[in-house]
Amino acid sequence: MSAPPPYPGNEKGGAPNPVYPQQQGYGTQYGQPGSQPYPQQQYGMQPAQYSQPGQQATTVVVTQPAYSVVQHFRESPVRIKCQFCQADIVSSTYYETGTLTWVACFVIAIVGCWLGCCLIPFCMDACKDVVHQCPNCHQQVGRYNRM
Numbered sequence: 001m002s003a004p005p006p007y008p009g010n011e012k013g014g015a016p017n018p019v020y021p022q023q024q025g026y027g028t029q030y031g032q033p034g035s036q037p038y039p040q041q042q043y044g045m046q047p048a049q050y051s052q053p054g055q056q057a058t059t060v061v062v063t064q065p066a067y068s069v070v071q072h073f074r075e076s077p078v079r080i081k082c083q084f085c086q087a088d089i090v091s092s093t094y095y096e097t098g099t100l101t102w103v104a105c106f107v108i109a110i111v112g113c114w115l116g117c118c119l120i121p122f123c124m125d126a127c128k129d130v131v132h133q134c135p136n137c138h139q140q141v142g143r144y145n146r147m
Contacts, residue, residue, distance in 0.1 A: 073132050073142035082134040082141055091132035091141055097122060098129030100147040 071080055077091045104121035108114075121127040132142040 071142065073130070073144045075130050075144065078132065078142075080141060082137065082139070084139040084141070085134060085137040087134070087136050089134055089136060092135045093130050093132055095125045095128040096131055098127075098146055100129075101127045103147065 071078060073091075075093070077093055079088070079090050081087070082089050101121045104127050105118045108120070109118040127146065129146055130144040131140060132144075133140050
C-alpha cells in the first residue's frame with residue numbers, strides 16, 4: 001500500500017489534512033503577523049486611528065441607535081416623564097365611564113335586571129376606564145381602556 005501524496009502541513013504522510021480557502025478580510029490565524037481578527041471597513045465604519053507622539057489626535061464619534069420605551073398604563077399610577085411639562089412625575093389617576101361599563105349595563109338589562117340593577121356597573125371602578133394625568137400641568141398623559 002502506498003503512502004498518500006503529501007499535503008500542506010502533512011509532509012510525513014498519514015491522513016490528509018485539507019486546506020480550506022481563507023475568507024476575505026480574515027487572517028490565517030489570530031495573533032500572526034498580517035492577520036486581521038475582524039473584517040475592516042464594514043457598514044461605512046472607519047477603523048480607529050491612533051496618534052503617535054507629536055501628531056494631532058483624531059476624535060472618533062460613535063452614534064448609538066435611539067430607542068423609545070413604551071409605557072403601558074394600567075390601574076395603578078406610573079412614574080413617567082410628562083410630555084407636556086417635561087417633569088418627572090408619578091401620574092394621578094381617576095375613573096371614567098367607558099365601553100365596558102355600557103356593555104355590562106346592557107347585558108344585565110337583557111338578562112332581566114332592568115329595574116335598577118343594570119346601573120351597578122356605573123358605581124364600580126372595576127368596570128370603568130382609568131385615565132392618567134400629570135399632577136403638575138393636569139394634562140392627560142395616558143389611558144387604560146378596559147375594552
